[in-house]
Amino acid sequence: xxxxxxxxxxxxxxxxxxxxxSFSIQLTIIATLGGLFFGTLLALMRLSSNRWLQLxxxxxxxxxxxxxxxxxxxxxxxxxxxxxxxxxxxELSATITFIAFEAAYFSEIMRAGxxxxxxxxxxxxxxxxMTYSQNMRLIVLPQAFRNMLPVVLTQTIILFQDTSLVYAIxxxxxxxxxxxxxxxxxxxxxxxxxxxxxxxxxxxxxxLLVKRLQEKIAIIR
Amino acid sequence: xxxxxxxxxxxxxxxxxxxxxxxxxxxxxxxxxxxxxLIAFAFGALVGTIRTxxxxxxxxRLMIGFGHxxxxxxxxxxxxxxxxxxxxVIPALVPAFKGLxxxxxxxxxxxxxxxxRIAEQVRAGxxxxxxxxxQAAMAIGMSTVQTxxxxxxxxAFRIIIPPLTSESMNIIKNSSVAFAVxxxxxxxxxxxxxxxTSRGIEVYLAxxxxxxxxxxxxxxxxxxxxxxxxxxxxxxxxxSGGH
Numbered sequence: 307x308x309x310x311x312x313x314x315x316x317x318x319x320x321x322x323x324x325x326x327x328s329f330s331i332q333l334t335i336i337a338t339l340g341g342l343f344f345g346t347l348l349a350l351m352r353l354s355s356n357r358w359l360q361l362x363x364x365x366x367x368x369x370x371x372x373x374x375x376x377x378x379x380x381x382x383x384x385x386x387x388x389x390x391x392x393x394x395x396x397e398l399s400a401t402i403t404f405i406a407f408e409a410a411y412f413s414e415i416m417r418a419g420x421x422x423x424x425x426x427x428x429x430x431x432x433x434x435x436m437t438y439s440q441n442m443r444l445i446v447l448p449q450a451f452r453n454m455l456p457v458v459l460t461q462t463i464i465l466f467q468d469t470s471l472v473y474a475i476x477x478x479x480x481x482x483x484x485x486x487x488x489x490x491x492x493x494x495x496x497x498x499x500x501x502x503x504x505x506x507x508x509x510x511x512x513x514l515l516v517k518r519l520q521e522k523i524a525i526i527r
Numbered sequence: 528x529x530x531x532x533x534x535x536x537x538x539x540x541x542x543x544x545x546x547x548x549x550x551x552x553x554x555x556x557x558x559x560x561x562x563x564x565l566i567a568f569a570f571g572a573l574v575g576t577i578r579t580x581x582x583x584x585x586x587x588r589l590m591i592g593f594g595h596x597x598x599x600x601x602x603x604x605x606x607x608x609x610x611x612x613x614x615x616v617i618p619a620l621v622p623a624f625k626g627l628x629x630x631x632x633x634x635x636x637x638x639x640x641x642x643x644r645i646a647e648q649v650r651a652g653x654x655x656x657x658x659x660x661x662q663a664a665m666a667i668g669m670s671t672v673q674t675x676x677x678x679x680x681x682x683a684f685r686i687i688i689p690p691l692t693s694e695s696m697n698i699i700k701n702s703s704v705a706f707a708v709x710x711x712x713x714x715x716x717x718x719x720x721x722x723x724t725s726r727g728i729e730v731y732l733a734x735x736x737x738x739x740x741x742x743x744x745x746x747x748x749x750x751x752x753x754x755x756x757x758x759x760x761x762x763x764x765x766x767s768g769g770h
Contacts, residue, residue, distance in 0.1 A: 372696075372739050374703035376714050377731070384727045467605035473707060474718075481608060495616050502604045502612055509603035 313496040318487050326483025333401055333479070334466045340405035341465075342458065345412025350442065352417055363413070370410035376474050379403050383475045396477035400469075408465055415457050419450035456520040463512050467505065480504070534726040535733070545720055545730075552716035553737050559634055559702040559712060560741075564695060566638025567645050572684075574598065574642065575649025576675060594646070601643035607704050610636045614708040633705040641698050645691065652687035653679055685756045692749035696742045703738075713737060 351363035370378065382403040387393045423446050431441035451458075470481040481501055488497025535546040578594040580587045601609070613636040618624040624632070656679060664674040706715035717734040721727040 372700075372742050373735055374700040374714065374738055376703040376706065377717065377735055377738065380714075380717060380721075381731055381735070384721070384731060388728075463603075467603075470605040470607045471704070473607060474714075481605070481611075485611075495619050498608070498611050498616050502608050505605055505608055506600065506603045510599055513599075513603065 309496055309499075310493055311496070313491060313493040314500060318491065322487035322490075323480070323483040326478050326480045329397060329478055330466065330469045330480040333397075333404060333469050333472070334462065336401055337404035337408050337465055337469075338458075338462045341408030341412045342416075344405065344409035345414075346416050346447070348409060348413035349416035349420060352413070353420060367410045367413055370407055371414075375407060375468055376471050378407050379471060379474050382406070396472065396475045399475060400472040400477045400479075404465070404469070408461075411461060412458070415454055415461060416450060419454035419457075420446055422453055423449050452523070456516050456523060459516045459519070460513070463509050463516070466512075467509060470505075530729065531726055532729055534724050534729055537724065539723070545724065548720070549713070549716055549733060549737070552711055552713045553741075555630075555705075555710060555712040556699070556702050556737075557741060559630065559637065559705055559710065560699045562634045563637035563641060563702065564698050566634065567641035567694070567698065570639060570642035571645025572649055573646075575646035576653065576680065578646065578650045579653045581671065598643045598646050601640050602647075606637070606640050606701055607707060609640050610704050610708060612636070629705075629708045629710050633702075633708060633710050637698065637701060637704075641694060641701070644697075645694055648687045648690040648694065649683065651690075652683040655686060656682055682758065685758050688749065688753045688756070692746060692753070695745050695749060699738065699741050699745060 348363045348367060351359040352367070354360060373381075379400065383394075383396065383399045386399055386402065427445055427449070428441060431445040436444070469479055472479050473481060476482075484497045484501035484504075485494075488494035491497075535549070536544050539545055539548055574594045574597050577590050578598070580591060582588050582591055604612075610633060613632040614629060617632070618627065660678055660682065661674060664678040669677065702712060703714040705712050706718060709715065713734050717730055720730045724730065
């Protein structure tokens with residue numbers, strides 16, 4: 307079996323790969339930002355003293371975390387059209403799914419981050435007469451975000467890898483681009499090898515950056 | 528909406544009902560997960576241990592480098608891409624793998640993917656032991672192999688049971704990627720039965736609850752193991768993360 311390396315040409319890349327690549331990146335960024343936003347809300351709900359906020363948030367997070375991501379992707383792709391009454395594109399469905407799914411994982415990270423802030427910080431804020439939202443916005447969350455930044459970024463790398471699972475509903479992502487190119491040029495082996503290499507280079511270099519960031523943050527703390 | 532649970536008693540056309548099909552798919556899911564877990568434990572324990580060897584000799588340094596490479600490669604490529612590599616690429620390049628059923632290749636892919644994560648847990652477990660343990664073993668004249676076999680590993684393996692529990696639950700969830708290479712497991716059943724019967728919600732609900740039941744059973748089982756092998760006097764916090 308000989309590998310045909312001429313398959314790796316700019317023509318193939320620009321025709322098939324770039325579109326998928328930009329969707330994967332876009333999905334990763336939107337899901338990280340959306341997931342962080344809703345995840346922080348979920349974390350605040352779980353840490354509140356009101357049981358009617360606590361219980362639904364806990365149930366949501368635990369359910370999401372115990373279902374395979376592929377099944378969650380399939381569920382949303384089935385349920386969204388059912389609820390809004392018209393079909394929805396695979397890409398849009400994937401984006402909504404990932405925001406909802408990652409919110410559960412980010413909420414666990416944020417909960418740990420918020421709990422890592424010494425209680426004295428909260429008391430000090432209260433002593434200054436801050437309201438709950440001022441206290442969270444100005445004192446607790448900024449510190450929690452900074453402490454949790456490496457963990458959040460590591461989760462983002464995992465999220466980028468997980469975007470390949472939109473394969474289940476046929477969305478056009480990075481992996482799909484490679485698969486199509488491999489099929490149309492009759493070179494599936496080269497395509498999958500290059501796909502693995504591209505994912506590896508991206509994820510490995512990002513993880514090195516996170517490691518350096520972690521060392522820096524560890525010194526500040 | 529109207530429920531129609533009788534869909535599971537319908538004939539699939541092959542003389543079995545959808546319920547039969549789903550239960551056999553559950554069996555495939557559990558087999559993939561269990562066999563992959565065995566591979567993951569074996570390679571994970573080995574690679575994780577290698578990464579903690581004292582780096583006083585060139586051969587040890589080479590082995591440590593191999594351990595690093597192993598973990599980074601299997602951790603930084605998405606599981607689905609690894610499954611495709613095992614299914615489409617390796618049988619074409621390596622004659623020995625030609626003609627192997629998809630089931631075997633998926634087990635290999637999932638097993639090695641998870642082995643990198645278990646290796647990290649094993650390494651963390653070993654490094655969390657007080658240094659005095661290793662030094663004490665050396666002081667009474669044990670060789671490196673004896674130190675690991677008699678002192679370090681028995682402690683480390685008991686310490687890392689909580690993170691191993693979450694990896695064992697993850698592997699059941701991750702086995703769902705096997706659908707992509709047509710292994711007849713739960714997710715593939717969900718996709719196909721949904722298409723054939725148009726009762727997607729009933730089918731997905733049933734499949735989702737089987738996944739949850741399986742993960743819960745693993746959780747209880749590992750909790751039992753954890754209680755039995757607990758190191759007296761040691762409190763270890765659980766870890767979580769990844770998926």
